[in-house]
Amino acid sequence: MQQYIYLLINFFTVIICFIFSFHQKIRFSRYFSPFLTASLIVGAVFVAWDAWFTKIGVWWFNDKYLLGIRLFGLPLEELLFFICIPFACIFTYYCLDKFFKLDWKPLPQKIFVLISIFGALLISSWFCDRIYTFITFLSTGCSLSILYFILKVKWIGKVSFVYLLLMPGFLMVNGILTGTGLESPIVNYNPEHFIGLRILTIPVEDVVYGYELILWNVFLFELFRKNEEKTVVEVEA
Template identity: 65%
Template sequence: MLPYTYLLINFFTVIICFIFSFHPKIKFNRHFGAFIKASVLVGLVFILWDIWFTKNGVWWFNYRYLTGFKISELPFEEVLFFICIPFSCVFTYFCLDKFFKLDWKPNSEKIFVTLTSIIFLGVALYYQDKIYTFVTFLSASISLLILFFLLKVSWIGKASVIYLILTPGFLLVNGILTGTGLDYPIVNYNPQNFIGFRILTIPIEDFFYGYEMILWNLFFFYKFKKNHDQADLTV
């Protein structure tokens, strides 16, 4: 079973959310098209990032836990990661936003985005000699500024709270990938390329890497969903 470990992690991450997507009070299955477009578009960027880091030894994979199928430099399971994790997160956001009022006031959101962007930029510049830390925090800072001030989204605060709600799942999935409960990590990191602060076995950078990825998945999901909804109205 060891070669299927990462594959099973992806499967169990997504299966419950997938089943409940068809629930008559949720009907997330009606938006599979919008999600697939969003996840492919965002996933391509993060996969290129992943490939570059893998080629340069920032991280690498332990093939005892993988099937051995590769796409470029990446295990097939790693590519699936960029579909399965966003699916669970976007589905959770969709459900919580549907049934609960989690919106922030505009001024509170503006202050949050501004301060968070400044903090992220400060971390990036302070650790500019750590490539994973630098790229992650710099791109997260830029993403927040673009999403809020340029693209005018009004849900970053809400998405941030939901991402925190998802933290236990994040700790479970990324914990296993980075070695929690296993004899060896599935994903290994070069200690010269990140701060070295870990939650369990998870580099702190992973948390913000995932945060940025989910924000962009949400943006494009709702963009494609809106286009689809408008097309339906014109039919």
């Protein structure tokens, strides 16, 4: 049974969201194609990052919790992670955005983004000798800069709030992956490559890593969703 644990984590993360995506008041199922396209593109980048860090020993996986199928040097379950976790997050974001007004005013959002960028870049420079910390905070700071100043997105505050609301679920899922409730972690980290600050058993870098993952998934999902809706309108016209 142990070899199914990571697979079951993915399954239980996504199954309820998947079922409710067909609800008539939600109808997220209309956007499966934009979501899948977005998650595959973003996932390709994160899988490359993941494979690189696995190869150089930043982290590694406990085989007793895995099926034993590997692609690109990564467990199948890890690849599914980059679809299941974004699905649950994007579904939650879509539902909350649909039924509640979560948009931030421009000034508070700008202040939040500037502080976040400055903080991320400061931490990355301070811990430049810890590769997980350095890469994660640097890339997140750059991502926020690109999204806000170049791509001009207006939803960073809103997505950040939704991500905060998802923290209990994140802590539960990532907690199990990093050893909470298990004899040993599913994902192990080399202490030389990260700060060592943890939330329960979760390296703080994982929170930032997940945040960046969701930011880019939302960006591409919104882009592809709008394109699909525009195509449908043009066809109906």
